[in-house]
Amino acid sequence: MRTPLSEQLGIEHAVFGFTPFPAVAAAITRAGGLGVLGAVRYGEAEALAKDLDWMDAQCGGLPYGVDVVMPAKKVEGVTVEQVEAMIPEGHRAFVREQLARHGVPELPEGQRGGWRITGWMEEVARSHVDVALEHPIKLLASALGSPPPDVIQRAHEAGVLVAALAGSARHAERHAAAGIDIVVAQGHEAGGHTGEIGTMVLVPEIAAAVDPLPVLAAGGIGTGPQVAAGLALGAQGVWLGSVWLTVAESEMTSPVLRRKLLAAGSGDTVRSRSLTGKPARQLRTEWTEVWDGAESPGTLPMPLQGLLVADALSRIQTYETPELIGTPVGQIVGQMNEVRPVAAVMDELTRGFEQAVARLNHIARKGEQG
Amino acid sequence: MRTPLSEQLGIEHAVFGFTPFPAVAAAITRAGGLGVLGAVRYGEAEALAKDLDWMDAQCGGLPYGVDVVMPAKKVEGVTVEQVEAMIPEGHRAFVREQLARHGVPELPEGQRGGWRITGWMEEVARSHVDVALEHPIKLLASALGSPPPDVIQRAHEAGVLVAALAGSARHAERHAAAGIDIVVAQGHEAGGHTGEIGTMVLVPEIAAAVDPLPVLAAGGIGTGPQVAAGLALGAQGVWLGSVWLTVAESEMTSPVLRRKLLAAGSGDTVRSRSLTGKPARQLRTEWTEVWDGAESPGTLPMPLQGLLVADALSRIQTYETPELIGTPVGQIVGQMNEVRPVAAVMDELTRGFEQAVARLNHIARKGEQG
Incomplete structure (x- = not known):
């Protein structure tokens, strides 16, 4: 080829x-x-x-x-802390509420795992x-x-x-x-x-x-x-x-997520702004659904949304909350039904x-x- | 082939x-x-x-x-008139308001042109x-x-x-x-x-x-x-x-619509429920936009939505209201740029x-x- x-x-x-x-x-x-x-x-x-x-x-x-x-747009001399300060308290409360509703534990002191927003x-x-x-x-x-x-x-x-x-x-x-x-x-x-x-x-x-x-x-x-x-x-x-x-x-460290991917059909993804603030296709979960739901405060623009949810996603990934855990993935997920070597x-x-x-x-x- | x-x-x-x-x-x-x-x-x-x-x-x-x-679902012995009666007055008022806003004339007495809902x-x-x-x-x-x-x-x-x-x-x-x-x-x-x-x-x-x-x-x-x-x-x-x-x-009787199709890009379509009540891809127009907008009363389920808008669409097609006229069409419209024989x-x-x-x-x- x-x-x-x-x-x-x-x-x-x-x-x-x-x-x-x-x-x-x-x-x-x-x-x-x-x-x-x-x-x-x-x-x-x-x-x-x-x-x-x-x-x-x-x-x-x-x-x-x-x-x-x-x-895409260069922002000179702005720190993560300055950007964090732009996130409305209502949005932070919404995130806390979702995690509490599903009983997602806090991360141990000093530990921040998984997907890091700083890469952006x-x-x-x-x-x-x-x-x-x-x-x-x-x-x-x-x-x-x-x-x-x-x-x-x-x-x-x-x-x-x-x-x-x-x-x-x-x-x-x-x-x-x-x-x-x-x-x-x-x-x-x-x-x-x-x-x-x-x-x-x-x-x-x-x-x-x-x-x-x-x-x-x-x-x-x-x-x-x-x-x-x-x-x-x-x-x-x-x-x-x-x-x-x-x-x-x-x-991929989560067996729960791997099982979800192997089981998902092509219709089980959604283009959601909940991950980064721009539409990104990912597994549809209760997490993506609540951001699109009636009680959602709406997503924030990039990079605020990613910063807002970074720790929450780390907690969800770490504790493998089954109904919330997801990952970016395309509609081809419906044809990913077995584990094979590359x-x-x-x-x-x-x-x-x-x-x-x-x-x-x-x-x-x-x-x-x- | x-x-x-x-x-x-x-x-x-x-x-x-x-x-x-x-x-x-x-x-x-x-x-x-x-x-x-x-x-x-x-x-x-x-x-x-x-x-x-x-x-x-x-x-x-x-x-x-x-x-x-x-x-898809058979409805025994229901007439068009009975179905028409299920359409809320607020929705009818919304349709009238949009047509009035764009100055779309009434059809002449007895004339009902264009796309007919009765085919459904x-x-x-x-x-x-x-x-x-x-x-x-x-x-x-x-x-x-x-x-x-x-x-x-x-x-x-x-x-x-x-x-x-x-x-x-x-x-x-x-x-x-x-x-x-x-x-x-x-x-x-x-x-x-x-x-x-x-x-x-x-x-x-x-x-x-x-x-x-x-x-x-x-x-x-x-x-x-x-x-x-x-x-x-x-x-x-x-x-x-x-x-x-x-x-x-x-x-296709409308030169305005033909010109819109020839000019449209692949991003100029939208999946909208405004035509029939189910998502149908069509040219994005001010008509589809207003149905998805903040003042929209929401679309009705099939077949009510189609009945609701049938006459309005006939008027828009007949008078070729440029900003409202549209048609079902796929994203391939971006590659339809010239008139050719079949x-x-x-x-x-x-x-x-x-x-x-x-x-x-x-x-x-x-x-x-x-």
Whole structure:
């Protein structure tokens, strides 16, 4: 499964795998794809550096990438504490009330686990970029907006391609104007921050808008036929995130969450602002439902919402409150029904792609004979 | 572009074209696809019969189909007048207020134009079925729920295949249990009544759920690469509706609406309950916006909402109120930018499909050599 982009990057299959877990990213790379490690959960750059060192040892020189979250709008000299002070007390009370209603315990003194909002702050994201560029990465991806010009320039000087996610053609055109090398066209079906336009419509629209830049198809892709569909739409590769959450190498610590993911159907996700303030697709839980419900005070704009709920989500994750625990995930969750090693997933993706192409040839050839 | 289903139906290309216009349906059939005429806009069965007679003459024995809307729940012996009486006065006042605000004139005495709600009533739908089965149709499609068992039986006795639209695997399984022959898997991107699940996820999910029944991919399909993607997902054909709205043969009477469709981007649609009471994707207009706005009384359940707005929509269509006029259409509207004859659209679909397959072969073959 090779395209000009996969050949430029030196990977066997044009499959890009986004994951927050180093063991999964390394396994994707070893299986012939390009593993992309999400840096946002790393509060400390040192922890990211340590995991990238480990990945270097695991990948044996095969290419991998890092995904950072650079804020779309730069806010100079504002501290986390100053931003925290902007959160209305009514919203804090609403969060406390929900946790109390479900009996979610407090975290032990000094412990703050799980997803850290600090990864969203530009100073932290910049420290992630510094660490990433000290490693032999081949791709630097940005999940929210184009990275600042100096970051793009530094990446290019290091021979690193820069990718950015887009949910609309206009968004993609801004990336192209900013000097991005690859646009990830992420459809409505996708997990995490995602727009209104379905993958089927978005991929060709963005491919036309940024031509000749290469586009990766994202959203609703987790099997070989979906890979074939994404590539049929004009993409030079596919970008998969959700499907790796339930692989054997996943370092997801909660058995409750893993069981929920394996059991969920494609209709069990929701695009909710409750996680970050921007619409992000995730498992539908009583937590997401209450934020959309009649008693909700409404979500706050990014980054306030993320700061508001950071500790609450840590508590829910730590104590695995079954009805509240969730995670960003796409509609493909309905097809994630068993735990498999990354290599088995990659094998299905490539074989399933080949079978889908064989089937299309059969459909096309019959027409010639007819 | 042939599949077992297209061969069973005797069509050259596995392209199913839904349209409210006989001239468009006939042109789709003549171009090698299967034109499916939507019956819902026909208040009188006689008018449908006349148009089907005309289509028979146009199609020269090539196969075509008819799409009826059979209500999901049967309501015995209820008249339109009785249903009208269930509409709250506050809702009627809201409709009057919106029309007055935009200066939409009253219709002349006795004239009721445009889209008629009566097509949604079971007695009317049954008269459509009677007329359709008196013609040499090859396909009877149902847009909302499975048709009643006696209708399915009559169709089968006449050698007519029955298709039904589904927005979820569960929905599709109910169709299969009811004896349907073909399931149209219609994704979130589609125009008209549509669910939450994107085409990329929905098609393989439904294909697996109803196997070995054939599935048509619908939603976000309007170009050759999208046809290839839909077929790659396991469909035996594609079902297109929106793309025919702007063809040269379209009998759409409003130049204002046609211009709006040609100018609209993929982000200019909205899933709104304002048309029928169930979520239906359509052009976003000030009319859809006000129903979702703060002053809205909320939409009514089907069929009340449709009855409530029927005359208002006729007035808006008749007088072409630019900011209010709209139509059901999918996100593919962003790629509908010029008026072309049906034959040119079909030519692009089939050539574009072949080019996409050639491209996929190139991607797959490179892998073999590598």
